[in-house]
Amino acid sequence: MQRKKILLVDDSTTALLVEQMILGRHQYDLLEARNGAEGIARATAERPDLILLDVVMPGLDGLEALRRLRAEAATRDIPVILVTSLAEGESLESGWAAGCSDYVTKPVDALDLLSKVRSCLGQ
Amino acid sequence: MTPRSLTDPAALPALRSRLANELDEARATLAVAQVDRERLRADLLTLRQQLAGACDELVSAEDRAGQLARQLAVVRQLHAAPDRGRLLQVFREVAADLLGAAALALLELVEGRLHPALAIGIEGPDLGALTAPDGPAGLVLSAAGAALRPGVSAFEPAPFEPAPFAPGPCACVPLTAAGEPVGALVVLRLAPHRPPLGEDDLALLALLGEHGGLAWRATRAAEAS
Numbered sequence: 001m002q003r004k005k006i007l008l009v010d011d012s013t014t015a016l017l018v019e020q021m022i023l024g025r026h027q028y029d030l031l032e033a034r035n036g037a038e039g040i041a042r043a044t045a046e047r048p049d050l051i052l053l054d055v056v057m058p059g060l061d062g063l064e065a066l067r068r069l070r071a072e073a074a075t076r077d078i079p080v081i082l083v084t085s086l087a088e089g090e091s092l093e094s095g096w097a098a099g100c101s102d103y104v105t106k107p108v109d110a111l112d113l114l115s116k117v118r119s120c121l122g123q
Numbered sequence: 124m125t126p127r128s129l130t131d132p133a134a135l136p137a138l139r140s141r142l143a144n145e146l147d148e149a150r151a152t153l154a155v156a157q158v159d160r161e162r163l164r165a166d167l168l169t170l171r172q173q174l175a176g177a178c179d180e181l182v183s184a185e186d187r188a189g190q191l192a193r194q195l196a197v198v199r200q201l202h203a204a205p206d207r208g209r210l211l212q213v214f215r216e217v218a219a220d221l222l223g224a225a226a227l228a229l230l231e232l233v234e235g236r237l238h239p240a241l242a243i244g245i246e247g248p249d250l251g252a253l254t255a256p257d258g259p260a261g262l263v264l265s266a267a268g269a270a271l272r273p274g275v276s277a278f279e280p281a282p283f284e285p286a287p288f289a290p291g292p293c294a295c296v297p298l299t300a301a302g303e304p305v306g307a308l309v310v311l312r313l314a315p316h317r318p319p320l321g322e323d324d325l326a327l328l329a330l331l332g333e334h335g336g337l338a339w340r341a342t343r344a345a346e347a348s
Contacts (some may be wrong), residue, residue: 012217017199021195085223106220106314114185
């Protein structure tokens, strides 16, 4: 079976490292980007099966990056899980409106993350 | 055409006997099948229980792996920080992303006094009060052990009263290098969605205190040289 490719987008290297450690044990190919603009560029070039997108990032934030991903034919259908520090409120509403597939909250719970990743990948 | 045995009265006893034998055999077969069925049901139940147990173990192992990933990430990030600026960023990331802290202060011990090196969500007099010798950080440093606010966790009661810091720090951990205090990390408030700190968080805080203190001293030494 072909390994699924997941793009991790977060400006926090610590958060990225933890996500890599959690997902890296499960036969996924992991890519990373450090901000929204880099995330869009990598998503367009690599066509991952799933994107984990941090909401709060300097420059192009996760919500705007999500809107741009949804506006492009090449990335429109890639499932996106938002990674947010907020369990509720405006960012999540905006995230749903922008077309996110699901969300996880920081601090990321390994079981929650794995469950939602598998669900989004249809596993 | 009707079989002769059904029309011949003389053949009926033999037929009845044969049918009775066949019925007995069928009943015996059915009894064996019922025993088999009960055995298979019991086996199925056992397998289901084993599967449930294996699932619980898997979930537990995944959860444990997640906690270890957090700890490993903290240690790697702290010791990979090349300078004080990056180290402060690591503290900020760990507190926000791995502990879910919404407000925190990192206090440095210089010549016996605490000075703020990093403050998020606290400023002015509140921050000043935090650095007082009889504040939570000072008390925790003198007690040389991490503390959590009473009611936040089932762990050891904090050696400080949270009254001056409404609603009080969630956690306070001394930063130490080779057993000597170099500062303290105070988590003042958690993100609203964040559940209370638990055992895994305490382990992470202890690790942060130990390795954070070493990393802090190392960057200080690098700056001095």
